[in-house]
Amino acid sequence: WSLWLLLPHFYYFLGLFFFLNFLHGAYSDDDEDKIVSNVECHYAQARIGECIFDLGDCAYIKGEGTQKHIGKILEFFKTTDGEEYFRVQWFYRAEDTVMKEAADFHDRKRLFYSTVMNDNPVDCIISKVIVAQIPPKIGLKSNSIPSSDFYFDMEYCVEYSTFRTLLTGKIHDLSLPSCTETVPTTATSTFFENMPNHGPHKAELALLDLYSGCGGMSTGLCLGAKLSCTNLVTRWALDSDKSACESLKLNHPEAQVRNEAAEDFLELVKEWQKLCKRFAVNIVERENKQRSMSQRVTRNSVNSPSITRNSVDSPKVTGNSVDSPRVTRSSVNSPRVTRNSVNSPRDVDIPPGEYEVARIVDICYGDPNESGKRGLNFKVHWKGYSTSEDSWEPIEGLRNCPERIKEFVRNGFKSKILPLPGDVDVICGGPPCQGISGYNRFRNVDSPLDDERNRQIVIFMDIVEFLKPKYVLMENVVDILKFDKASLGRYALSRLVHMKYQARFGIIAAGCYGLPQFRLR
Ligand SMILES: C[S@@+](CC[C@H](N)C(=O)[O-])C[C@H]1O[C@@H](n2cnc3c(N)ncnc32)[C@H](O)[C@@H]1O
Known part of the structure; x- marks a missing residue:
């Protein structure tokens, strides 16, 4: 029994020994x-x-x-x-x-x-x-x-x-x-x-799980954190695999789970910050100021129907843009749509080819309609149509409805559908390892970062750089320390140190911390 129990520790120290000697050839110098x-x-x-x-x-x-x-x-x-x-x-x-x-x-x-x-x-x-x-x-x-x-x-x-x-x-x-x-x-x-949003005694630490899979790592981290009396909660998770995302939702019902590629997520959070700056942050700040200034405040100008339109956002508005934000649908994307005249009594006012945005229900960055053009897109629920007819529309096509966008951004900002810099306390993630693992005989030995899968380490660090969490944990296979003289591991550490994170390379045997496996990471 004692031998069995000692084994994981033995592996751990053996791993650490080889790892440190490997990384520091200089030690051989007398x-x-x-x-x-x-x-x-x-x-x-x-x-x-x-x-x-x-x-x-x-x-x-x-x-x-x-x-x-x-x-x-x-x-x-x-x-x-x-x-x-x-x-x-x-x-x-x-x-x-x-x-x-x-x-x-x-x-x-x-x-x-x-x-x-x-x-x-x-x-x-x-x-x-x-x-x-x-x-x-x-x-x-x-x-x-x-x-x-x-x-x-x-x-x-x-x-x-x-x-x-x-x-x-x-x-x-x-x-x-x-x-x-x-x-x-x-x-x-x-x-x-100098750290964004630093609070010494936060009741809850918010976690973003990148390349989350079904959420094994974040579940483990949250459970582990509980043992140290830290309330770590998976607030956002991201994976390009649909089934993995659905499983994660079951494990973490509190999380905003995004089924998209990390590179698109990075562009999305950057665009989201711009949208929040334009539509939401001032509004929320103003609301707070008004609330603290006086009880005499009567109405919030944002919600006021007499609001003046933002001319920059809607230079060519026709009709009553606030109440009936009509746009031309991207016809390629919705060829099957037929208008429901019973539910759309106002159709008589709307010229053919124009549809009314009831509300915006989602946002993404990329090319959801496979049109060949990447950019910011909103998922639109159309007035008079069922949810199954919702469609992704590029932001350029929604110029006529800044109020709908504002409404979506304000609500999303309040419920934190996406993280902004300073919102995330911990980022964890295991970028794909197929381009690194020695089990892959075809990995790109000469130029590891040319392999799209290995580029994910760059994307991971770009996301860290943008969101600036307090803590970062990146996991990968032990081969990351052998493959191409550990260039990918060195790159990851270098990015963190460049961003002024206190950082450490290390090998752990998760088995030593309660996981029923011997694999080193
Ligand atoms: C090593 S697994 C992560 C395992 C996870 N940390 C866990 O605890 O279960 C890598 C994950 O990255 C996802 N993935 C691969 N390429 C991606 C990309 N470009 N963007 C987002 N996710 C990606 C895969 O679907 C896979 O679930």
Whole structure:
């Protein structure tokens, strides 16, 4: 029994061991951790060339070939053999970390603090550099980057491939063990202030499950969160498979389940933000302001029938656009529609080819009518027709009915049919693994990101970048660490670190956490 019980842990540690050794080939270098012990005396300063160096100064230090490393000088000392050394604590450039080439889009001035140090001959010091610590901040604008040669805001923990935020104005005490396997507790108030919609004690955390399948991962996360007294709720889920979506609805009746491709979802949430800015946000803000200002407020102008039309949205309106928003239906899409004269007493007023929008019932981005043109579409319920006659109409064809669109957006905004930046606390997801898994003998080894399925890792990160959740969990097969020298895994980590997330690569055996399987992820 004990052997059986230990097995998953054994696999886990074995996996972690291979994983860390694989990612950090540098460990094989004997000089990496060289510490000299035959010290005769220490110095507080050293003259190198024309320059005086003090303890605590940062310097360019000779590397292999023409490469210059950057480090902070901690000690100057002479050995009993009369050799002069200095102890250096290293900063890592993005490409020197586990991210490697996948970090080539990072700011060249951004370094990562580390507690890795070793001893080197004094003649390795080249010149001084200025390295500034800056507070962790999401979406650092280029004009807020300091004028120093380099800056850092995060610590890189080599042993655990982990990037984490440093306390503002305080560099870790080097005497303290730093890169332990504890959960980082280094986030600062400045950091959280920069996060959208931060609430310290939210009663509920909202989850978006991307590539959700039937919702196995989100169900597990929500159950796990409950054990830690966190009320995590799947609010939105997305999968391109219809049956998977239907199953997920059964598991998570509280979720808005979207059956569409992630790339379309990304475009949709961007368009949704624009629609909300135009139609809903001001209205809701105004409502709130009015409510708090005075009880004397009589009516909400939005609901008022005397509202003036938005001329930008409807330049060519004819008829009573507010009450009878007529549009020309996309005939290709609805050839079978016949008008029901009994239910449409107003038909006599409507010219042939025009139909009246009763209400808008859904929204999507893409090409639902297979017309060859992608864009924003609304599902329309037509006045006088049954629900089975509802049809997708491109936004351009609905210029005559901004009131209907406004109504839909306002309601959708209030009930959060789609997430806006700041609405999502957690994004989880397992982008498709078929392009990565070693079981696929035809995977694209030369250029993994040219495989449409692997592009989903890019889309996943683009969605994270837009919605800016507080937490992100991306899962994939262990082959992601072997395939093409782990380029896809490195890419994912690099995107997160670039967005200033504290991030860690890791292998888990879900069996260790209660799942009845041994598979590593
Ligand atoms: C590895 S499974 C995810 C499993 C899921 N996390 C779970 O716990 O059951 C990948 C899912 O991605 C979906 N998928 C593949 N390509 C997609 C795309 N472009 N957009 C959205 N979903 C996609 C597949 O239908 C499949 O359900």
